[in-house]
Amino acid sequence: xxxxxxSSGIRAGASIxxxxxxxxxxxxxxxxxxxxxxxxxxxxxIFVFAGAAQYISLSLITAGVLPALIVVNTFIVNxxxxxxxxxxxxxxxxxxxxxxxxxxFGITDETFTVLATQPGHKIRTSFAAGVIVISYGxxxxxxxxxxxxxxxxPAFLQASMSIALYAMFVGxxxxxxxxxxxxxxLALIAALFNSLFFFTGWLSTGWAIMVSxxxxxxxxxxxxxKGVAA
Amino acid sequence: MGAxxxxxxxxxxxxxxxxxxxxxxxxxxxxxxxVVQNVLRNIPYxxxxxxxxxxVFFIQENIWFGVxxxxxxxxxxxxxxxxxxxILGTIAILSIYGLWFG
Numbered sequence: 001x002x003x004x005x006x007s008s009g010i011r012a013g014a015s016i017x018x019x020x021x022x023x024x025x026x027x028x029x030x031x032x033x034x035x036x037x038x039x040x041x042x043x044x045x046i047f048v049f050a051g052a053a054q055y056i057s058l059s060l061i062t063a064g065v066l067p068a069l070i071v072v073n074t075f076i077v078n079x080x081x082x083x084x085x086x087x088x089x090x091x092x093x094x095x096x097x098x099x100x101x102x103x104x105f106g107i108t109d110e111t112f113t114v115l116a117t118q119p120g121h122k123i124r125t126s127f128a129a130g131v132i133v134i135s136y137g138x139x140x141x142x143x144x145x146x147x148x149x150x151x152x153x154p155a156f157l158q159a160s161m162s163i164a165l166y167a168m169f170v171g172x173x174x175x176x177x178x179x180x181x182x183x184x185x186l187a188l189i190a191a192l193f194n195s196l197f198f199f200t201g202w203l204s205t206g207w208a209i210m211v212s213x214x215x216x217x218x219x220x221x222x223x224x225x226k227g228v229a230a
Numbered sequence: 231m232g233a234x235x236x237x238x239x240x241x242x243x244x245x246x247x248x249x250x251x252x253x254x255x256x257x258x259x260x261x262x263x264x265v266v267q268n269v270l271r272n273i274p275y276x277x278x279x280x281x282x283x284x285x286v287f288f289i290q291e292n293i294w295f296g297v298x299x300x301x302x303x304x305x306x307x308x309x310x311x312x313x314x315x316x317i318l319g320t321i322a323i324l325s326i327y328g329l330w331f332g
Contacts, residue, residue, distance in 0.1 A: 015313045040235050047243040057242065067234050071241035078246050086253035087273035090262075097255045104251035109281055116274035160324035162289040163299035164317050166282055170300065171316030173278040174307035186272050187279030194280040212280045217272035221265070 004120070009130020012118070016110045016131070017138035019165035022158060023051055024139050027058075028146020034058045038147045045143035049136060050108065052205070053077045080210035084112045091115065093122040100125075106132030110165060117172045182224060190216035294331075299324050 024045065031041035036058075044054055053074045060070045085107055092100070092115075103125065107115075111131050115123055152158050176183045193212030197203040203211060262270070287296040303320045311319065 015317055018314070018317055035231055036235065037231070040231060040239070043236075044239050044242070047239055048246050050242075050246045053242065053246060057238070067238040067241070070238055071245055074242045075245035075248075078249050081246075081249040082253055083273060084277065085250050086257060087270040087277075089254050089257045090267060090270050092254070094259065097258055100254045100258055101251050104254045105247060107250045107254075109277070113274060113278055113281070117278075156325055156328040159290050159295060159328045160299075160321050163286075163295070163303070163320050163324055166286040166289070166296075166300060167303040167317045167320035168313055169278050169282045170303035171307050171311075171313035173275065173282070174304065174316075176275060178308075182272075183275045186275040187282075190276035190279035191283035195284040198284050209277070209280045213273060213276040214269075216276040216279065217269045220272055220276075221269050 004118075004124055005126040006130040009127040009132075010134050011130075012114055012127070013111070013131035013134040015168045015171070016114060016135040016165075019110065019168050020051075020135060020138040021142050022153060022161040022164065024142035025146035025149075026152055026158075027051070027054055028143040028148070029150060029152055030055070030058050031143070032147045032150055034061055036147075038144065041147045042140065042144045045140045048074075049106065049139060050074070050078060051139075052109075076204070077206035080109075080206055080213070081107060081112075083210055083214060084109070084116075088112055088116055091118070091123050092128065093124055095125045103128050103132055106136055108135070110168070111135050113169060113172050117176060182220060185223075186216050186220050189219060295324060295327070298327055 027045070028041055031044070032038075036044070044057075048054055056073065056077060057070050060073065065073075085104060088107065106128075111128075114131055115128055118127075146152070153161065173183075173187055177187070190212045193215050194208050197208035197212060198205075202208075282300065286300045287293050289296050289299070299320055302323045303316055306319045307313075307316045
């Protein structure tokens with residue numbers, strides 16, 4: 001039972017740790033210029049661990065928005081995780097509720113995609129723990145470092161590293177796409193919906209990702225049941 | 231920043247944790263209807279599509295960073311490389327592009 005345990009999880013999560021490096025470093029830097037102390041910025045990454053929501057909170061603080069409204073906005077941005085953890089639950093091995101309550105804290109867009117695209121049937125709790133520990137470690141450590149150094153990477157590296165998480169998403173998607181029209185359609189339709197919401201401004205980012213994902217998943221399910229696709 | 235920032239962090243922590251924890255704990259040991267299970271199984275691939283597009287085009291002011299980056303990532307991944315090499319290869323290509331044309 002050594003297979004696909006904690007250390008495999010660490011290896012699978014290394015991609016996320018690399019991708020979080022520039023994002024967390026920049027968050028630390030921006031938090032500093034927003035006026036947060038090292039302790040406050042690091043505490044936010046320790047307790048919240050949500051990239052998009054943390055970035056938005058900084059711009060809202062600068063804009064002088066009420067803290068209570070920032071909390072409400074955080075909830076709205078994170079509503080999409082209801083959908084992701086419901087989907088992840090189907091992939092995870094059965095485990096005691098307290099264990100699931102514990103690792104639930106570490107489910108981000110990135111840890112979700114790495115876990116949910118693992119080949120094979122059920123994912124072990126220890127594997128999820130490995131993915132989360134290395135991702136969370138990177139997020140917290142580089143937030144603090146970004147604040148301490150107070151500068152970002154050299155411009156060309158900062159620019160090129162901003163692709164890291166997207167390259168990871170592509171790297172996770174492509175192996176499942178090969179020879180699988182259903183996977184290609186799922187990604188494509190969600191991408192089109194999300195682009196529509198983005199360019200028309202009909203939905204904010206958090207909602208847009210959730211609605212386009214759900215719409216694509218339902219549409220493809222309806223089509224494939226009629227036996228048209230895949 | 232004062233005490234309010236700690237209340238805000240506390241509030242943000244709670245509302246971020248709720249959507250992560252409720253489905254995982256509440257659905258433990260429950261069998262969902264098959265149609266719901268099928269839709270949930272589709273979610274990861276749909277999420278990836280929505281997370282990549284259109285955001286990848288706006289990672290830098292120069293849209294070509296995103297265009298070249300995502301095209302390189304697809305090319306490297308289709309060639310069969312491991313996720314970590316997709317990331318490092320794409321960063322390398324964009325670094326070269328950035329140094330020459332950035």
